[in-house]
Amino acid sequence: MAGAADAGADTSSAPAIELRGISKAFGPVRANRDISLVVQRGTIHGIVGENGAGKSTLMSILYGFYKADAGEILIGGRPVQIGDSQDAIRAGIGMVFQHFKLVEPFTVLENVILGTEDGALLKPSLAKARGTLRQLAADYELEVDPDARIEDLGVGMRQRVEILKALYRQADILILDEPTGVLTPAEADHLFRILENLKSQGKTIILITHKLREIMAATDTVSVMRRGEMTATLRTASTNPAELAELMVGRKVLLRIDKSPARPGRTVLEIEKLCVTDAQGIARLSDVSLSVRAGEILGLAGVAGNGQSHLLEVLGGMRPATGHVRIDGKELDLSGPGCDGRSRRAVGIAHVPEDRQREGLIMPFHAWEDSVFGYHTDPALQSAPGLMDNARIRSHAEDQMARFDVRPPNPDLAAQSFSGGNQQKLVLAREIERNPDLLLVGQPTRGVDIGAIEFIHRRILELRDAGKAVLLVSVELDEILGLSDRIAVMCGGRIMGERLTSETDETELGLMMAGMKGKAA
């Protein structure tokens, strides 16, 4: 085939990438419509757009995962056919995915060279690869132990391995799809330093993100997608978050969270001396005590991996623990037969898990089926004992999707066909609409666009104002500060301290997150 490595004059003044008239439909969904885009060499080019706007589809076309129905791709001024990812790699394109594609039991070095042994690329000896890796690490601040196993690395390190993989394949153009969604603030800062570094050495970077502050801080140019179309390309220096938000959503968006003071009532959730030790014998939660009252949002701040997830899992019935948890004074079973999701739902706890794809949805199921996932044994959803009333559930799901602005609002699509942000709305809709006494909500707006963030925050606040208790876990400090009435900070599986939101700030919380105890912070 006319591969990506076609001969031809590559003039250094030509844009790194030029897309002309790209269109792509999935059945009736026109994910990309006549898209044209120019990305200049040696720049960081941001792409923003609502969930489902078509960003990932466009990048998947560029990387050879999907074939465009129409349109042309030019790399360095030359037309290329990108039939698969090997063509994309040959054209100098590297991609860092939202969900990493690494082989867990393999080492960093093995992952980096995997797939390069044959084909057009040189047969590397491990020693040579090690040398190259060391050089890349030194050039771009990408230090990783080449002999570490992927399964032993945190997400920040794994992402570095993905970037190294692309650079090892001599990528000149790097596409990052929501790279900071899973990173701690410090890891995100480090990533942006790496990107700056890559740019200063002539690499071209496409950055897809929902976080406008990242766009403002890191990019030279920003393009806006809306409902499958490329609607604007602007110099970052001459725009601002409010303008970008409006271009994305088509209306003014409230970038600040507007809320009235809480009116806390009775204590709904009481946690006393909760401890969790994992299979390796490591303490994940140590003596955690907390309470949440009706009509208030308790935010749990902390760097990812410091026990917040374990706490949510214990409360959601997904993990055993020792200690005491009471809901409205009633003791929950923390390790016996009553320690499961169903028993928790029965006492009025709803749970939006952090990992929506693994724990919140059954991906191949239809949206209407997922709309009752976990609640399907509810007699109100059955036409006869043990028989689900599918027609009713489907029509109920349709209403729910309309209310939560899930796009497309089609309950017959499989959960996996929705974009990430819309999957999140499916889970939130299901859990919030049960009107629980206690909502456990983990990373409610991860991967969600700003219009939807505003919407989700409003729904959570409405639940609070209706007198419900909310326990919010988020790695976004802005979100914790904006939504919570009280904030507890976790570090190393312990509660470092609690503050009223009105009496603390980012600096103090940051210190507590880093392990500084209450007063010292």
Ligand SMILES: Nc1ncnc2c1ncn2[C@@H]1O[C@H](COP(=O)(O)OP(=O)(O)OP(=O)(O)O)[C@@H](O)[C@H]1O
């Ligand atoms: N494999 C597929 N089959 C059917 N529809 C799809 C498929 N992939 C994407 N779509 C649809 O195409 C549209 C664009 O999706 P895409 O994932 O490109 O959006 P996005 O802008 O990347 O969204 P997000 O910010 O939520 O990741 C959406 O309506 C989505 O549901």
